[in-house]
Amino acid sequence: MKFFAIIFLATLNYVDDKDRTENLFSYQLQFQSYNECVSFYNSYQANLLNGLLEHGRQKFGDIEIDYISCAEVEITTDMEIPKVIGQKPVYKRGSK
Numbered sequence: 834m835k836f837f838a839i840i841f842l843a844t845l846n847y848v849d850d851k852d853r854t855e856n857l858f859s860y861q862l863q864f865q866s867y868n869e870c871v872s873f874y875n876s877y878q879a880n881l882l883n884g885l886l887e888h889g890r891q892k893f894g895d896i897e898i899d900y901i902s903c904a905e906v907e908i909t910t911d912m913e914i915p916k917v918i919g920q921k922p923v924y925k926r927g928s929k
Contacts, residue, residue, distance in 0.1 A: 835909045839864040841874070841881075842904035842920060845889045845896040855893055857885070858906070858915060867921050870903035874923045882924070899926050 841859035864870040874881060882898060889896045901924040906915035 835907060837905065837907055837918070839867060839870050839903055839905050840915075841870070842902050842906075842917065843885055843889075843898060844900040845885075845893065846899045846926075847893070848895040848897055854899065855889070855896070856914070857889070858904075860908075864903065867903050867905070871921060871923055874901070874903065878924075897926065898924065900924065 838860075840863055841857075843857045843859075845855045845857065847853045847855075864873065881901075885898055885901070886896075889898070900922065902920040902922045904920040905918045907918060908915045
């Protein structure tokens, strides 16, 4: 089974090792379009960033958010990590 969705893709960096990263995918939060995803991010940015940071620290330790995008992905039942087809960045650490 294969399907396509637009989800949030987040990359987290370890504070003490910038080359080490973790990628998180919002499988439970899917959108019909990039515009819908970007609009949702803009409306709930503070809550999303705070929640992602809290979740990341609980799961991985001392991390920071490096990057978040609205990503179109292909998901199959045998894939652990979805195939990213395209993405629109909504957050990049150090950018405004």
